[in-house]
Amino acid sequence: MSDFLSRLAAIVGPQHLLTTDADTAPFTLDWRRRYQGAPLAVSRPGSTVEVSEVVKLCRAHKVAIVPQGGNTSTCGAATPDGSGRQLVLALRRLNAIRHVDTDNNALTVEAGVTLQEAQQAAEAAGRLFPLSLASQGTCQIGGNLSTNAGGVAVLRYGTMRELTLGLEAVLPDGRVLSQLQGLRKDTTGLDLKQLFIGAEGQLGLITAATLKLYPLPSxxxxxxxxxxxxxxxxxxxxxxxxxxxxxxxxxxxxxxxxxxxxxxxxxxxxxxxxxxxxxxxxxxxxxxxxxxxxxxxxxxxxxxxxxxxxxxxxxxxxxxxxxxxxxESQRKDGPSIKHDIAVPTSALPRLVRDCATDLDQAFPGVRIVAFGHAGDGNLHYNVSYTRPGNADLFDDEDAVNAIVYDHVYRLGGTLAAEHGVGQLKKDWLARYKDPLALELMRTIKTALDPDGLMNPGKWL
Amino acid sequence: MSDFLSRLAAIVGPQHLLTTDADTAPFTLDWRRRYQGAPLAVSRPGSTVEVSEVVKLCRAHKVAIVPQGGNTSTCGAATPDGSGRQLVLALRRLNAIRHVDTDNNALTVEAGVTLQEAQQAAEAAGRLFPLSLASQGTCQIGGNLSTNAGGVAVLRYGTMRELTLGLEAVLPDGRVLSQLQGLRKDTTGLDLKQLFIGAEGQLGLITAATLKLYPLPSxxxxxxxxxxxxxxxxxxxxxxxxxxxxxxxxxxxxxxxxxxxxxxxxxxxxxxxxxxxxxxxxxxxxxxxxxxxxxxxxxxxxxxxxxxxxxxxxxxxxxxxxxxxxxESQRKDGPSIKHDIAVPTSALPRLVRDCATDLDQAFPGVRIVAFGHAGDGNLHYNVSYTRPGNADLFDDEDAVNAIVYDHVYRLGGTLAAEHGVGQLKKDWLARYKDPLALELMRTIKTALDPDGLMNPGKWL
CATH class of the missing domain: 3.30.70.2190 (Alpha-Beta Plaits)
Structure with a gap:
């Protein structure tokens, strides 16, 4: 391993290779403090070329890579496991605004640019980049893409997938796929960017993106x-x-x-x-x-x-x-069992009623805090006080989830609307998602990442 | 083969299995009359289950399948080769409007529904399905999806890809993947529908789709x-x-x-x-x-x-x-060398000027007829009169294409904006498209269709 680490230091520069517990700590605990990892090291490459070289080195040494943006995943998607053998690859240093094309209404940014920086770059050019989320000051474009982020403007502008014209990505073998032209129509074959959006880094590492801009509303x-x-x-x-x-x-x-x-x-x-x-x-x-x-x-x-x-x-x-x-108010109010669910908008009323009835029957006096993006059929649905004083809440997590997700899937819904799957919902995905769909995803994973080195231990 | 055909007749009904030249003729010549195929037969299954059974039978007998919707491809994407060994699978009998959900603004239709029928079903429910093309009375939703169709409303509503909430597709092994729930947000894994949209039937057969509806403008x-x-x-x-x-x-x-x-x-x-x-x-x-x-x-x-x-x-x-x-006026006006090109909108002026200059130098007096969707950077760019009287025009096709496509790619554009690739642009794709992107597409093709039976002879 010391040979691996010294080569890694040579690629990214010794100051951008973090190995002590104190240095790696900000990268090893997830935002909701549910997952604590122990990485081999944290590397902070400064360019796409460096990311490519790191990936090639990892492949040669069979070292698994966990990409990390702003570390705001609510599902532990960017946290390494506890083996001490996974390399965290932090993208923050890829933070260039590469190009703003106002006539084409397109913005090309690197993966480590925060969502807020992207919004500001658009606004400085008299345009709107419409993705908007609570964590926008911290979360990064690469993470927004990898989780197909949503937020409060999806009703009008769509999710990150619909806001993306093209990507640059480092493949599991280290080669760089670059499709940043900013075309609005292109039918020359499969739309490869779709593979990387929402894949939580399991098929490759997104290093840059060309995003759609809109008129800035006055x-x-x-x-x-x-x-x-x-x-x-x-x-x-x-x-x-x-x-x-x-x-x-x-x-x-x-x-x-x-x-x-x-x-x-x-x-x-x-x-x-x-x-x-x-x-x-x-x-x-x-x-x-x-x-x-x-x-x-x-x-x-x-x-x-x-x-x-x-x-x-x-x-x-x-x-x-x-x-x-x-x-934030909810956090201050104590723990809750959180769900990021969506159903067809037409089914939202039934979901709200049926879930509440069954939860109240199973856990009399239960508290349900629901809010969200009704225009997309997406509710953040939080359950607490299943026991007196909200004690031992998480002992009831599986039972609560089963009630909620049973209703969600009966109504044609999903257990992960805009926060992704990560580690948190991996087992639930296996239980509720169509096995044929999961099999197809694994076929693609095996074809693209045969060594299984891209963010292993997540849902794929 | 007679065993194969009799089993096929048992699945779709003898009246829906066409084998004589007279019966198969409407399915063997492409819309622009450039490709004349000779199929083994034409089958017209009446349901997704029948499509699935036909695909399983074809797999067992290693018979290649050419799916066909309204047969309006401008690139020969739905025409069989001349071998007499490919089965045309015509989707028109899958023509049910399965569901209109006005509260969820979603419409579920089968692949053989014409675009105009889909528009009418939406309008009857007080909603707009915005895809709009010249061939809408004939082209079918399955073909619109398989070519990621565009048209005159993309500026505002996006291409077929952006108008699709979910698909039902028969995989190359005959199993049916169904994702018709109509969700607007779903991050439970890879977005598998993206694989089939724009794939021209080379990864599976689309049998139904759930599409986005919009308010009907007044x-x-x-x-x-x-x-x-x-x-x-x-x-x-x-x-x-x-x-x-x-x-x-x-x-x-x-x-x-x-x-x-x-x-x-x-x-x-x-x-x-x-x-x-x-x-x-x-x-x-x-x-x-x-x-x-x-x-x-x-x-x-x-x-x-x-x-x-x-x-x-x-x-x-x-x-x-x-x-x-x-x-239609152009057709009456005589043949032309047609291009369906797009560049970033900002590059459209340079494309128009540079192409005209070089074409006029190479072919003095050349006529260029250009029109299209400037809002998407997409021009239909037609070249004629490279020789006196427009004679032997197509002898110049390669030279004209090279001039046009060289400029298109220099400006970050594409040689197939909204009409697809099919047979017509297959060789040009190999010449201009990033080899790494093509390699990735073939990796996915091999993983999903290892026997290569889905619409072979096209670009994948």
Whole structure:
């Protein structure tokens, strides 16, 4: 191994090869603190060429690679195992904004650029890069791609997959596949980028991407309203789309329990109370006033229990802060069993009712905190207080998951909507995913990574 | 073989197994009449189960399968070779509209449904299925998927790949992969549908798909305007997007030669004359009048050589008819060497100028007819009159292609934007496409179809 490490140091530079526990610590514990790994080392290559050389070296020495971006995975997808034999490959030093093409509405960035840096590069060019998530200051484009990240603007702009025009990736044998031309139409064969998006680094390492840019909206109209049930929310969603088309850029829902959590930790921000709150945002070019008027006019014809339309940017930011503070408020509120589930939007009301009924029967007094992206059928669905005082919660994790996922799959849904699978949901994937689909994925994995060195121990 | 054919007849029913030349003729000549095949037979299965059984039978007898939808491929992708040993599998009898889910904005149809039937099913439910092409009355959803079809609404809605939520496909071993749930977010592993979209039937047979629906626009504003050069067109494109966002649903360009062709065959439709004509369409919910006013206001601040805004639906249809009649008018005008090319939108002006200069130098007096989807960087670029009287045009095909494709690839473009590769561009693909990308595609082909029975003789 010392021969391997000295060669590795020669490639990335000794200062970018971390081997002591103190140096590697920031890379070995996952964001939710559920997985603690023990790596062989952490390497921080500074270019695609260096990544390629590291991969070739690892292949020659049969060393497994765990790629890591901002280390914000909620599923342990970027954490090495405890064997002391896996190399963490941290991409942060690949942080160049390579190219902004405003006429082609395309942005080429390296994998280690944070989502926020990508957003800023777009904005500096008078364009929008629309992916938006709570961890955007830390998470990196390579990780966003590897988990096919979603967030609050998917309703309008799609997930990371739909925002990607092309990739540069280092294959398991170290060769570099480069498809960064920024074409919007190309039918010359298979669309190879699709293999790497959402693959959590198990088929190769993404080193750069060309992303779609959009016009920067000059007008927003934002409202927070309360409605009586989730059925009404879905009805509003469709009527808002009919009326405003793709000017409807966000449609987030927050259930009553989640509102209580927010009220506890942000009392001043939280004057609302309703069975379900909806955060609605319209975006457009041109003047903001008519957009705001149109939203007010539409809302005034609806029945609602509570509601406010933001009158200025400060009020708009306040409404969004409320949405963005949910995760942190929940963390302060104690542990919960978390689910990142999606069903067809039409099935969301049934999911909400049926899950609640069965969980309450199995665990009387259970608390369910649900919020998320109703426009995509995606709920973050968190279960706690299955026992008095929320004690030994995780002893019930398997039973809770089985209830939730049984309903999700009965309704044609998925157990991983936008956070990926990683280590956390690997066994659940094996239980719920179509075996034929899993077999096909493994066939492709074996064909591309016969030595199994790309992020092993995850779901593939 | 007679054992094979009798078993085949038992699966699909004798009346759906065609073996005489007269019966198979409609399936053996491609749309552009460049490829004449001689199949073993044509089978017309009536269900996914029958397709699966046919594929299993073919595998047992090592018979190659050529899937065929509406037989509108412009590249010979659905035509069998001349060996008399390939089985054409025609999908038209799989023509059920399986499910329309308006709350989930999703439509599930079988592969043999024509594009127009899919559009009509969506419209009957008050929704839009936005893919739109000249051959929509004939082409089928399975073919649209297998070629990742584009058309006139890609600027706003994306290609067939982006319009697809899930697929049902029969794998090369006959097993059926079904992923028709209609989820908008799903990160449970690789996105397997991507393998089959654009693969021209070489990795499996698509039998059904769940497609995205959109709000049905209630307002359109449509204009045809003339500008002095292609640079101005690209500038307009970006400023229209800035102003109108995704209400800009079409931005088509037509060059001066193409206008002459139209004028020759549709004199009454064609009052315009300009170096470049642009067909602009905005679409929205709500009332049409403000949308029309906004477009008129925007246009009145621009410099243009000619122009009209449609005042009613009849005038709008007339402008679109002009666009849709280009291919047919060209056909009447005699043969041309056709290209379906795309570059980053920003590179379109250079492509237009550089190609014209070099073609005119190589073939003085050459005629170039260019039109297409400038919003996607995609031009249909047709070359004729390389010799007096357009004689022996195709003797120059290789030389013309080399000039065009050299420029396309120098500018980061593609030789197949939305029509696929098929047989027509197979050799050119081998010449211009990155060898590493081709190698990866073949690795996947070998892993999924080790016997090479799925549409052999095409590009994979």
């Amino acid at each position: 007008a927003h109209a934002t409202a927070m309203v309360g409605v009586g049930d989730i059925e009404t929310a879905i009805d509003w969603l469709n009527r808002l789309r009919d009326r405003f088309g793709d000017r409807l850029t966000a449609f987030e829902v927050i259930d009553a329990s989640c509102q209580q959590v927010l009220r506890r930790h942000h009392p001043s921000l939280m004057p609302f109370s309703a069975p379900w709150l909806i955060l609605i945002e319209l975006s457009d070019g041109g003047d903001p006033a008519p957009l705001n008027d149109a939203l007010v006019e539409w809302l005034s014809a609806q029945t609602m229990t509570d509601g406010v339309v933001a009158q200025n940017e400060t009020e708009r930011r306040k409404l969004w802060t409320l949405r963005e503070e949910i995760s | 307002a359109h504003a449509t204009a045809m305007v003339g500008v002095g050069d292609i640079e101005t067109a690209i500038d307009w494109l970006n400023r229209l997007r800035d102003r109108f966002g995704d209400r800009l649903t079409a931005f088509e360009v037509i060059d001066a030669s193409c206008q002459q062709v139209l004028r020759r065959h549709h004199p009454s439709l064609m009052p315009f004359s300009a170096p470049w004509l642009i067909l602009i369409e905005l679409s929205d919910g709500g009332d049409p009048a403000p949308l029309n006013d906004a477009l008129v206001e925007w246009l009145s601040a621009q410099t243009m050589t000619d122009g009209v805004v449609a005042q009613n639906e009849t005038e709008r249809r007339k402008l679109w008819t002009l666009r849709e009649e280009i291919s």
